[in-house]
Amino acid sequence: MRKILLMSSALALLSGVAEAACIQTPTCGAMGYDSTVACEGGIKCPFGNAWNCTLADKITQMEKILKQLQQESQTENFSKCQIGDILYSDFSCNANIISSKTPIGIVFDLTNTLAMGLNYANYAVWSKETFDVPDIRNITDEATAQADWQGKKKTQAIQKYCADNKKSCPAFEYLEGYVAENTSPSDWYMPAAGELNALLNNRDKIDATLGKLGLPTIPQYIYYRDESNANFWSSTESSETASYRYLTYNSSTYSFNAFSKKVGFFYDDSDDDYTSYLLPVINISMVSGSSDNSTSNDVCHPGYLLHSDKSISSNPQYDKLPIAVIVDCDKRLAMGKSIYADYLDKNNRDIPGLTNCSGNACLSDMNGKNNTKIMTDYYKSINYSSPAMNAINSYKTEGTNAGDWYWPAAGELHLIKNYYFEIFGGYKLLSGSGLSTNWDVASSTEKDGSLFMGNFRIYSSPSEYNPQTDVSFRTRTQRKESGITIYPFIKY
Numbered sequence: 001m002r003k004i005l006l007m008s009s010a011l012a013l014l015s016g017v018a019e020a021a022c023i024q025t026p027t028c029g030a031m032g033y034d035s036t037v038a039c040e041g042g043i044k045c046p047f048g049n050a051w052n053c054t055l056a057d058k059i060t061q062m063e064k065i066l067k068q069l070q071q072e073s074q075t076e077n078f079s080k081c082q083i084g085d086i087l088y089s090d091f092s093c094n095a096n097i098i099s100s101k102t103p104i105g106i107v108f109d110l111t112n113t114l115a116m117g118l119n120y121a122n123y124a125v126w127s128k129e130t131f132d133v134p135d136i137r138n139i140t141d142e143a144t145a146q147a148d149w150q151g152k153k154k155t156q157a158i159q160k161y162c163a164d165n166k167k168s169c170p171a172f173e174y175l176e177g178y179v180a181e182n183t184s185p186s187d188w189y190m191p192a193a194g195e196l197n198a199l200l201n202n203r204d205k206i207d208a209t210l211g212k213l214g215l216p217t218i219p220q221y222i223y224y225r226d227e228s229n230a231n232f233w234s235s236t237e238s239s240e241t242a243s244y245r246y247l248t249y250n251s252s253t254y255s256f257n258a259f260s261k262k263v264g265f266f267y268d269d270s271d272d273d274y275t276s277y278l279l280p281v282i283n284i285s286m287v288s289g290s291s292d293n294s295t296s297n298d299v300c301h302p303g304y305l306l307h308s309d310k311s312i313s314s315n316p317q318y319d320k321l322p323i324a325v326i327v328d329c330d331k332r333l334a335m336g337k338s339i340y341a342d343y344l345d346k347n348n349r350d351i352p353g354l355t356n357c358s359g360n361a362c363l364s365d366m367n368g369k370n371n372t373k374i375m376t377d378y379y380k381s382i383n384y385s386s387p388a389m390n391a392i393n394s395y396k397t398e399g400t401n402a403g404d405w406y407w408p409a410a411g412e413l414h415l416i417k418n419y420y421f422e423i424f425g426g427y428k429l430l431s432g433s434g435l436s437t438n439w440d441v442a443s444s445t446e447k448d449g450s451l452f453m454g455n456f457r458i459y460s461s462p463s464e465y466n467p468q469t470d471v472s473f474r475t476r477t478q479r480k481e482s483g484i485t486i487y488p489f490i491k492y
Contacts, residue, residue: 081107084205086213087115089181091284097212102318104180105282106209108202109195112149116199116206117180117188117280118215119315122425124171124278126233126261132240133161139193142256145236145244148192152283154235155189170422171233171278173301177314178280184288185299191281193236193244193256199279200232200246219277231276245276280315300329303422305429306492308399316429323397324490325426328415335416335423336405336488337431338441339395341388344375344451344480351378354446357410362445362452368409368489371444375407388484395488405488407444410452412489442484450477451484 028045032052035042039053081093087105088098097103105115132138135157139145155172162169171190178188191199199206200218207217219230236244238258246256304314305322316322324334350356353374357365365371376393379386388407396402416423445452478484 081110083107083110083202084209086209087282087284089183091182091287102181103213104183106206108199108206112195112198113284114195114198115282115284117178117282117315118210118213119178119429120218120280121171121174121278121314122428124174124233124276124425125421126169126171126243126276127162128168128170130241130261131161131165131167133158133237135161136237138237138239139244140238142244145193145234145238145258146197146256147194148234148236149194151192151195151235151281152189152286154192154237156186158190158235170301170303170419171276174278174303174314174422175280177299177301177304177312179313179315179317180282181318183282187282187287188280189282190233190235190278193234195281196232196234196246196279197256199281218279233276233278300326301422302326302328302419303424303426305426306334306490308397310399310492314426321398322430323399324492325423325430327412327419327423327489331415332492333412333415334490334492335408335427336395336397336490339391339486339488341391341484341486343482344386344388344442344484345379345384346481348449348480350449351375351446353378354444356446356448357452358447362410362443362447363414364411365409365443365445365452366411368412368444369406369491371409372406375444388486392486392488400490405490407486408489410443410445410447410454413441413443413454413487441487442478447477450479453478 026047028048028050031045031047033043033045033048033050035051035053036049037051038044039051042051042053044051081087082095085093085095085107086097086103087093087107088101089104090101092101093107103118105117107115136154139148155175158169159172159176161167162172175188175190176185178185180188203218210217232246234244234246238244241261242258243261244256244258300312301314304312304326305316306312306324306326307317307320308323309320311320312326313320324336327333327335351374354371355365372392375386376389379389392405392407394402395405442451442453
């Protein structure tokens with residue numbers, strides 16, 4: 001403080017002397033005040049509107065200026081777009097496919113510079129428990145909700161609240177892993193009701209472009225039945241328990257209302273079948289940009305895709321091959337595409353070295369890798385060719401080798417239950433088909449001389465999602481000479 005006062009006094013004295021002696025006042029630039037923009041921690045020139053900034057401040061200021069110029073350039077490029085155009089990673093648009101550029105979205109609103117991402121989340125639960133986000137105003141009437149265009153702001157508030165309060169919010173966690181070239185996951189958001197309305201009003205043009213790119217169109221129905229409905233989430237909250245959604249009955253008929261945040265998928269014997277989807281949106285004028293077209297492996301959630309280069313994202317990538325869907329991030333477990341074999345052992349032999357379990361004790365078996373080795377070694381020792389073991393031991397993908405994959409134990413299969421919908425949706429992105437709600441799959445765990453089998457089943461018409469009651473893990477045994485479905489696991 002003393003130095004600043006002395007400097008100020010000296011400058012004031014210098015100013016007075018210069019004036020008295022009729023000497024021209026030195027310019028700010030000559031004295032080292034070379035910034036025309038105020039900077040934190042800098043010193044202002046006493047003779048004009050200029051600043052002397054530290055090097056770090058100058059770099060920060062330059063980054064702000066470059067970011068502003070980038071956003072202005074992106075917005076200028078976008079001004080030439082038309083609804084239904086392909087949005088490329090350089091933020092230019094074209095109705096046609098340009099092989100030298102990477103598509104990242106499809107334009108659906110020119111005034112607000114909005115585009116939809118090329119991938120969407122399947123079976124997305126808004127949240128797995130009831131809570132109200134304090135920084136978001138609840139909107140109780142549909143007309144006001146449809147005027148809401150604050151999707152990015154609301155998405156960020158919801159993501160922060162869920163993270164700070166350790167809430168499970170699968171649809172928003174999907175966005176945290178969403179990757180598109182020259183963007184960051186924070187650029188993508190769940191549209192507010194008004195934005196979602198604008199998107200679906202241009203569905204025909206969007207679907208035509210998706211078809212041109214060879215990508216799935218916006219869902220009209222759920223996976224199982226042509227008569228059932230597709231449900232699209234918005235980030236517009238109605239209450240502690242509900243958010244606004246659009247429900248489509250076909251490509252041109254929609255209803256709009258508030259719906260329980262906890263519904264990801266349910267069905268019954270009538271036509272009241274629902275699947276919840278998230279259509280990611282980007283606002284070109286707010287893009288932060290990214291030079292890295294991958295997520296950090298620290299960004300992980302069950303249901304995300306594992307690529308052949310071991311990178312992880314919630315959505316498919318143009319230049320990468322997905323090989324598995326994440327089952328457990330802490331244990332680093334992922335699941336590949338299903339394998340079917342005619343049988344394990346025509347003689348239904350008990351396998352030495354495998355512990356026969358009983359009841360719920362089977363679910364404590366997490367040793368699928370070791371089980372696979374024991375079975376492999378046993379059948380080699382008796383010179384027996386087992387179709388099931390041949391299939392699992394020869395399974396490989398780009399970036400992995402035969403022997404990297406194994407037959408999961410009962411406890412490893414059971415991990416799927418807590419994130420069933422997320423893994424369900426990720427598996428559909430991986431394989432093109434979802435997991436059945438009547439899923440019979442064998443584990444490598446022996447029970448009473450037979451194979452322990454898990455059967456995932458969604459209970460009929462749950463009004464809200466509850467993984468403890470709405471998804472059951474029915475257990476039974478399967479003889480080894482029967483046909484076997486295996487979902488190969490890998491530790492990545």
